[in-house]
Amino acid sequence: MKKLLKLFGVSAMCMALLLSLVACGEAPQEKKAEEPAKTEEAAAPAQEEPKTVKAGFVYVSPVGDAGYSYAHDQGRQAVDALDWVTTSFVESVPEGADSERVIRNMARKGFDIIFTTSFGYMDPTIKVGKEFPDAKFMHCSGFKKSANVTNYFGRxxxxxxxxxxxxxxxxxxxxxxxxxxxxxxxxxxxxxxxxxxxxxxxxxxxxxxxxxxxxxxxxxxxxxxxxxxxxxxxxxxxxxxxxxxxxxxxxxxxxxxxxxxxxxxxxxxxxxxxxxWNWGPVYTKTVEQVRDGSWKGDESIWWSMEDxxxxxxxxxxxxxxxxxxxxxxxxxxxxxxxxxxxxxxxxxxxxxxxxxxxxxxxxxxxxxxxxxxxxxxxxxx
Missing domain, CATH: 3.40.50.2300 (Response regulator)
Structure with a gap:
């Protein structure tokens, strides 16, 4: 009788152990059912931060002149109000060697787009444009252009x-x-x-x-x-x-x-x-093109009263x-x-x-x- 009870006890222990092993074996199956959702979330591509555009402006006269440079700077301020644009300007820059130095300094500092706003800045802009092929330039009122230089004016x-x-x-x-x-x-x-x-x-x-x-x-x-x-x-x-x-x-x-x-x-x-002049629409459109990658060099643009x-x-x-x-x-x-x-x-x-x-x-x-x-x-x- 003792032998039988002992045998029954051993059998009970084996059954309990078996049930425990089965229970342990089922747990991973429940986790596998949850894993695909976690894996899918982890694989979602991270969204890129919107591009910040850095725009530089070169003026031939003081921005307080109430004239040409003042009008250009009003356009710059319209652009600067956009939360994804930063701007900088240099005023009273003589045409010739001084303008070339200022334009080159801006290109070295990594400006995405540089607006050179006087006719006499044309050759310096073309020259610096060749030295910095990855930068973009807009020259106002001239007629020369290149792969990364577009000229612009208004009617x-x-x-x-x-x-x-x-x-x-x-x-x-x-x-x-x-x-x-x-x-x-x-x-x-x-x-x-x-x-x-x-x-x-x-x-x-x-x-x-x-x-x-x-x-x-x-x-x-x-x-x-x-x-x-x-x-x-x-x-x-x-x-x-x-x-x-x-x-x-x-x-x-x-x-x-x-x-x-x-x-x-x-x-x-x-x-x-x-x-x-109302340069705001011109400069806003240009920085938007720089941001979305649609800006093109080697163009001549002439905006009108219609625009x-x-x-x-x-x-x-x-x-x-x-x-x-x-x-x-x-x-x-x-x-x-x-x-x-x-x-x-x-x-x-x-x-x-x-x-x-x-x-x-x-x-x-x-x-x-x-x-x-x-x-x-x-x-x-």
Whole structure:
């Protein structure tokens, strides 16, 4: 009997041990059922952080000039407000060797896109672009380009055409003065558009040009405006960055047309309107292209009034309502994309037809414009 009980005890122990082993063997099967979900979560690809774009700007004059560099810096500030962009700028950089040094320093510091905003920065930009093929460059107002350099500008001649209409309607002497920067197509094209617009309102008008060969020299530019006022001009326009010509016109009790930004605060009694820039859309679109990889070099881009890049400032209270209506009607055509500024017949100073009757100037003709239209008094030099 003891033997039987002992045998039964051993059997019971073996059964308990077997059940324990079976239980231990089932546990891994339950874990295997959970593993696929954990493995799947671990295999999910990590999302990349959005690219931060580092943008540099080089200016030819102070950002406080109320003119060209001021307008560019307003565009930079619009870009800087984006949370994925960081910007930096250097102001009052002379064209030539100094600009090359500044542009190269920016490229060395790893800027993703560098905007060089003056015509005279063209060759330095091309040169530095070759040294830093992985960097991207945008040069304003020039004509040269390369694999990593695109040139850009706006059809500001459209705004010039409208401001010319205002000046032509407001002159009493039929003499308009134009304080001009450098004899390059950009400036000549603007003078011509101004003259064409003015003569649409007053066929007897003439536009007298004085060259300063400066972008920013308030004293010299004010003196140039005074010389035009002394010659009988009663409306002064300009292509430089300072409001000095505006101030000269107000001091003489005459009218003025500003450039780059709304200059009415500097000459409230004289200021009729201004041809103005809005660089924000240009710079925002460019940094977005850099960020998403769609930016391309070796291009020439020319934005228009249709794109919202150029426009005119509000016309002053001294401008009659019928003049405002006529100007705004032409502006509406430009905003729709109908470029009406250089439609033939257009003659040069000698009376030679340069743009045939009914034809519009081509972009090539506008880019290469080195002649004055009929009604302009001055020389292209």
């Amino acid at each position: 500001v001649y459209q705004a010039r055409f409208l401001t010319g209409m205002v000046a032509g309607a407001m002159t009493k002497t039929d003499k308009l003065g134009y304080v001009a920067a450098f004899p390059i197509p950009e400036v000549i094209r603007g003078i011509n558009a101004f003259a064409v617009g003015a003569r649409q309102m007053n066929p007897d008008v003439e536009v007298r040009v004085v060259w300063t060969k400066t972008w920013y020299d308030p004293a010299l530019e004010k003196d140039a405006a005074k010389s035009l006022l002394d010659a009988g001009c009663d409306v002064i326009a300009q292509h430089q960055d300072s409001p000095a010509p505006q101030e000269a016109a107000e001091e003489a009790g005459m009218y003025s047309i500003g450039y780059n930004s709304d200059m009415s605060s500097f000459a409230p009694k004289a200021h009729l309107t201004s041809a103005i 919202g890049v150029v426009d005119i400032a509000p016309m002053g209270p001294m401008v009659p309502e019928d003049v405002k209506s006529a100007v705004m009607a032409k502006r509406a055509e430009l905003v729709k994309g109908n470029d009406i500024c250089f439609v033939g017949p257009i003659k040069d100073q000698s009376g030679t037809i340069k743009i045939a009757d009914g034809e519009k100037a081509t972009d090539a003709q506008l880019h290469d414009m080195m002649w004055f239209v009929e009604g302009v008094v001055g020389t292209v030099k």
